[in-house]
Amino acid sequence: MNYVIIGNSAAAIGAVEGIRQIDKESPITLISDEPYHTYSRPLISYYLAGKVSQEKMYYRKEDFYRANQVETILGVKATGLNTAERSVSLADGRSVGYDKLLLATGGKPFVPPNLDMSKQGMYSFIKLDDVKAVQQVAKPGSKTVIIGAGLIGLKAAEGLAKLGVDITVVELANRVLSAILDEEAAAFVQRNLEEHNVKFELNTTVEEILGGDKVSGVSLKNGKQLDCDFVIVAIGVVPNTDLAKGTDIVINRGIVVDEQMETNVPGVYAAGDVSEGYDLIYQAQRVLPILPNAYQQGENAGKNMAGEKSAYKGGFAMNAIGFFDYPMITAGIIKPEGDEFESLIASDPAGKSYKKIVLRDDVIVGFIYLNKVDRAGIITGLIKEQATVKAFKQSILRDDFGYINFPVTERKAKMLKGGRTA
Amino acid sequence: MKRVYAKEEYCVGCRVCEVHCIVAHSDYKNDIVKAFKKQNPRPLPRILVEENRPISFALQCRHCEDAPCTKACITGAMQKDPETGVVTNEESRCVGCWTCILACPYGAISRNEQGKKVASKCDLCSDLGYTPACVKNCPNNALVFEER
Numbered sequence: 001m002n003y004v005i006i007g008n009s010a011a012a013i014g015a016v017e018g019i020r021q022i023d024k025e026s027p028i029t030l031i032s033d034e035p036y037h038t039y040s041r042p043l044i045s046y047y048l049a050g051k052v053s054q055e056k057m058y059y060r061k062e063d064f065y066r067a068n069q070v071e072t073i074l075g076v077k078a079t080g081l082n083t084a085e086r087s088v089s090l091a092d093g094r095s096v097g098y099d100k101l102l103l104a105t106g107g108k109p110f111v112p113p114n115l116d117m118s119k120q121g122m123y124s125f126i127k128l129d130d131v132k133a134v135q136q137v138a139k140p141g142s143k144t145v146i147i148g149a150g151l152i153g154l155k156a157a158e159g160l161a162k163l164g165v166d167i168t169v170v171e172l173a174n175r176v177l178s179a180i181l182d183e184e185a186a187a188f189v190q191r192n193l194e195e196h197n198v199k200f201e202l203n204t205t206v207e208e209i210l211g212g213d214k215v216s217g218v219s220l221k222n223g224k225q226l227d228c229d230f231v232i233v234a235i236g237v238v239p240n241t242d243l244a245k246g247t248d249i250v251i252n253r254g255i256v257v258d259e260q261m262e263t264n265v266p267g268v269y270a271a272g273d274v275s276e277g278y279d280l281i282y283q284a285q286r287v288l289p290i291l292p293n294a295y296q297q298g299e300n301a302g303k304n305m306a307g308e309k310s311a312y313k314g315g316f317a318m319n320a321i322g323f324f325d326y327p328m329i330t331a332g333i334i335k336p337e338g339d340e341f342e343s344l345i346a347s348d349p350a351g352k353s354y355k356k357i358v359l360r361d362d363v364i365v366g367f368i369y370l371n372k373v374d375r376a377g378i379i380t381g382l383i384k385e386q387a388t389v390k391a392f393k394q395s396i397l398r399d400d401f402g403y404i405n406f407p408v409t410e411r412k413a414k415m416l417k418g419g420r421t422a
Numbered sequence: 423m424k425r426v427y428a429k430e431e432y433c434v435g436c437r438v439c440e441v442h443c444i445v446a447h448s449d450y451k452n453d454i455v456k457a458f459k460k461q462n463p464r465p466l467p468r469i470l471v472e473e474n475r476p477i478s479f480a481l482q483c484r485h486c487e488d489a490p491c492t493k494a495c496i497t498g499a500m501q502k503d504p505e506t507g508v509v510t511n512e513e514s515r516c517v518g519c520w521t522c523i524l525a526c527p528y529g530a531i532s533r534n535e536q537g538k539k540v541a542s543k544c545d546l547c548s549d550l551g552y553t554p555a556c557v558k559n560c561p562n563n564a565l566v567f568e569e570r
Binding site for chain 1: 427428470473478484493517519522523527531532533535
């Protein structure tokens with residue numbers, strides 16, 4: 001058996017670990033256009049703020065490839081895929097054959113056509129090379145416009161604020177972090193960011209990038225004009241399906257996979273941000289570009305590639321993030337629309353904390369924990385189990401909510417079963 | 423693997439397990455007074471007593487077979503030892519993002535913000551030859567360390 005993995009981030013590493021749980025011997029070749037040892041993409045904002053060195057960004061230890069007998073081809077882009085011949089062609093002219101292939105090519109930044117990325121001073125904020133480039137221009141007193149108040153945009157803002165950069169974040173939605181927070185929680189977070197000198201322009205978008213070869217500012221739909229030295233485009237990420245295009249592999253928004261993470265083409269698997277797997281809450285195929293999902297999909301793909309029939313029953317959106325020591329954990333449906341949902345809310349503006357639990361037929365389908373994030377995973381676990389919480393619904397928002405509130409048989413079954421979570 | 427199991431029928435909620443967990447993770451593993459008086463900041467307990475009279479029990483990391491915290495960890499700091507099965511957090515690589523807290527279905531990981539932010543959790547007293555201090559010191563034998 002000859003395994004080939006395209007990609008070198010969470011899904012790819014998960015696949016290596018998944019394969020090696022089953023098959024300790026067969027060769028694995030891992031190909032990435034990035035020249036680096038596997039690193040954690042979410043850490044790039046920490047790197048920018050000087051909180052971690054490049055070595056501390058490594059997602060696995062330096063001997064990872066050797067210990068797992070992985071042959072790496074790093075810094076070389078995979079440019080073509082021939083599923084009939086089972087081979088991948090590389091930018092340097094080489095061709096690599098496979099028996100089982102994993103596409104773990106991740107996401108790429110979404111850039112609308114009116115944003116001219118060829119201008120000097122235009123940046124994305126996804127990869128290590130992106131942040132290294134931003135670092136060159138992020139001088140104290142310099143000015144930036146960040147387009148997008150999502151996870152990436154605001155993490156970039158936090159890192160840049162610590163460097164003394166003057167920041168304005170432009171967001172089309174009516175609030176920050178609209179994918180993971182409702183209006184009330186978003187207002188808390190926005191206020192906290194504003195206290196750290198991050199400015200916002202909400203309900204509007206960038207119409208045009210100003211300047212000649214080099215960025216000098218942006219004009220907004222709301223009529224305002226902002227001067228800046230550089231722009232970070234953080235509107236969103238779309239699956240990087242380039243390699244699968246023009247093949248028989250079925251692509252919807254992402255590469256469509258089954259529970260084994262296999263595509264419609266036998267022997268070809270996909271995992272992570274490039275793929276479109278099952279969402280347990282929405283009960284549909286969805287792209288879920290979050291690291292925990294990428295790792296688990298990758299690990300499951302690896303096991304199946306190595307011959308074990310293993311099903312990943314699906315994931316759902318979940319995020320733990322914080323800005324300036326203000327943490328939040330959210331998952332699933334956080335702003336329900338429809339009569340079938342019930343929301344339990346505990347808001348404490350003085351303590352800057354907010355909790356919201358969203359239920360559908362007494363089953364939790366989403367939550368927001370802002371500032372008070374401890375033991376949030378109990379809620380995540382209840383979502384995953386699709387368990388009815390009717391018996392202890394009135395206790396869930398309590399700060400000391402825990403296993404003590406579960407019915408005794410359920411509590412004992414969970415706590416005493418010996419660490420099997422599945 | 424051997425794990426710590428709570429017998430809630432025997433737990434009186436005295437929190438002696440928390441005290442000895444603190445000692446076991448201090449620089450003074452054999453001196454309860456020094457651990458509490460000398461070490462600053464005082465280590466956090468990695469065991470949690472849940473209480474709602476008359477019921478109480480202690481809870482700590484279950485060292486899950488399929489540990490969700492290790493799969494969710496964004497830095498690779500949280501790992502399950504393939505030999506011993508013990509889940510530990512390599513604190514030098516942890517950035518305190520709390521994704522493990524999001525993932526842990528037992529609520530058994532806590533935030534340590536005493537210095538650099540790191541996730542804090544039970545390590546089954548790996549420094550003490552894997553004889554968990556909470557079990558050893560429970561006055562009512564409400565905690566057992568065994569294979570199930």
